[in-house]
Amino acid sequence: MQSALIVDDDDGIRWVLNRVLKEQGFEVIEAPDLATAKAAMEEHTFSIVFLDVFLPDGNGMQALEKGMFHAPVIMLTAETTFDHAVEAYRAGAMEYLPKPFDLDEVRSLVNRVKAKDSAKQKKKTRVTTKQDSFDPQDKPKEKTQILGKSQAMQQLYRIIGRVAASDMTVLITGESGTGKELIAQELHKQSLRTHKAFIAINTAAIPAELLEAELFGHEKGAFTGADKARAGHFEHADGGTLFLDEIGDMPLALQAKMLRVLETGEVQRVGSTITKKVNVRLLAATHQYLPKKIKAGLFREDLYYRLNVIPVHIPPLRERRDDIPDLAEALLSYAAEELGITAPILMPDAITLLQRFDWQGNVRELKNVMRRLAVLTPGASITMTDVALALGNGEDAPNDGDETLSEAVHRCVKRYLQQLGYAEVEGLYRHVLDQVEPPILRLVLEKAEGNQLKVAEMLGLNRNTVRKLLKTYDIDAVDFKR
Numbered sequence: 001m002q003s004a005l006i007v008d009d010d011d012g013i014r015w016v017l018n019r020v021l022k023e024q025g026f027e028v029i030e031a032p033d034l035a036t037a038k039a040a041m042e043e044h045t046f047s048i049v050f051l052d053v054f055l056p057d058g059n060g061m062q063a064l065e066k067g068m069f070h071a072p073v074i075m076l077t078a079e080t081t082f083d084h085a086v087e088a089y090r091a092g093a094m095e096y097l098p099k100p101f102d103l104d105e106v107r108s109l110v111n112r113v114k115a116k117d118s119a120k121q122k123k124k125t126r127v128t129t130k131q132d133s134f135d136p137q138d139k140p141k142e143k144t145q146i147l148g149k150s151q152a153m154q155q156l157y158r159i160i161g162r163v164a165a166s167d168m169t170v171l172i173t174g175e176s177g178t179g180k181e182l183i184a185q186e187l188h189k190q191s192l193r194t195h196k197a198f199i200a201i202n203t204a205a206i207p208a209e210l211l212e213a214e215l216f217g218h219e220k221g222a223f224t225g226a227d228k229a230r231a232g233h234f235e236h237a238d239g240g241t242l243f244l245d246e247i248g249d250m251p252l253a254l255q256a257k258m259l260r261v262l263e264t265g266e267v268q269r270v271g272s273t274i275t276k277k278v279n280v281r282l283l284a285a286t287h288q289y290l291p292k293k294i295k296a297g298l299f300r301e302d303l304y305y306r307l308n309v310i311p312v313h314i315p316p317l318r319e320r321r322d323d324i325p326d327l328a329e330a331l332l333s334y335a336a337e338e339l340g341i342t343a344p345i346l347m348p349d350a351i352t353l354l355q356r357f358d359w360q361g362n363v364r365e366l367k368n369v370m371r372r373l374a375v376l377t378p379g380a381s382i383t384m385t386d387v388a389l390a391l392g393n394g395e396d397a398p399n400d401g402d403e404t405l406s407e408a409v410h411r412c413v414k415r416y417l418q419q420l421g422y423a424e425v426e427g428l429y430r431h432v433l434d435q436v437e438p439p440i441l442r443l444v445l446e447k448a449e450g451n452q453l454k455v456a457e458m459l460g461l462n463r464n465t466v467r468k469l470l471k472t473y474d475i476d477a478v479d480f481k482r
Helices: 011-021 033-042 060-065 082-091 103-114 120-133 150-161 182-187 208-218 250-265 290-297 302-306 321-338 348-356 362-376 384-391 404-421 428-447 452-459 465-474
Strands: 002-005 027-031 048-052 073-077 095-098 170-173 198-202 241-245 266-268 275-277 282-286 309-312
Touching: 002 011, 002 033, 011 027, 011 103, 027 033, 033 060, 048 060, 048 103, 082 095, 082 103, 082 150, 095 103, 095 428, 103 302, 120 290, 150 182, 150 309, 150 404, 170 182, 182 198, 182 241, 182 282, 208 266, 250 266, 250 302, 290 302, 321 348, 321 362, 348 384, 384 428, 428 452, 428 465, 452 465
Parallel strands: 002 027, 002 048, 048 073, 073 095, 170 282, 170 309, 198 241, 241 282
Antiparallel strands: 266 275
């Protein structure tokens, strides 16, 4: 009978895993700490180990890295971050399982182990992995902007964690603004090439007639304006990583040359007959569906298979709304730090509105909105109203100066209500008045030079009502006296 070891100080976690593993025909031993786990490892041979990171007498990840466990290890952690996932795979974990976990996922992992000669095979594999990997202490840790605890992001972390230290070609897909270049940068940072160059090129931004020379270089006189020889990006990235964004827009003629580079590892400058060997890891990205382009005859099928060795898909923000609060907080903090200001606090109703917005521009759009809020929010906190105004894009602005006050109010209120509609606001009449009354009061106070009696006359209100309104909106009439 195969046996499993569960190392976790949480009684509930051990109970659930024990039940599932016994269901799958495993003999189960539990350990609440590393000391108990070590004693169990000395007495038994295990087919699989479920290991928590934070234990009463030490760190499970460090124990794994030091070779304490000679069986496939599934890391258990409540810290569901990108860095944590990469660290787990780097330490030698077979898999990374965030808490709370899906029991079907546990069963799937167990079935994978069942098919192997567990103990000896994993021990051999781990030694090989260690030789190909590198010490996390070799370079300082950097703060990553890849955030999210959703299931979609956890799956993304797993894929990146597994391939980061390899030299495999990766094709990153996802809508515009999802962070494809950020993923490419992290793949480079976590690889053995981290101390070498990372060069990113947007192939769609370079004219087709110049792209070949940009990528492969050119000799003097190769074309008009080539007054001297120049190395291309493949040569500049030698030993490092070359990231080609929007690869789907690459001209067909150039795709053939790209294929040859991937097959031979050699580049040939424009106007030269000599080839040069380069050692470059290629990462590519596109927001397009390449199989559709292949069918239309606009993309080479053989190049697609060369690029799509490891496919990485980044989900759009609307498919991982649970990540928006953490992302918004982080992006707001980054923006405030960059601008040298104190970050305002995001109120719960503001977060609700952010989560209900559709985010066609994905994380890039969210980043711009948070920068806007960091600069324009008047108070120490960001409310739903602030977010609604920041989300307005002004697409329905008038084209001339003939707009009446009624038309202007209609236009602005319409746009404002469209934004508030995402939050399903109650008490809408009062909510809109709260936005309209303060500017009216300030304008009339300015005209009346702070004289509240004149303000009351101009507005057709009694003086007590004016005083009450000024107090409600925290407006001091003295500020308007000359």
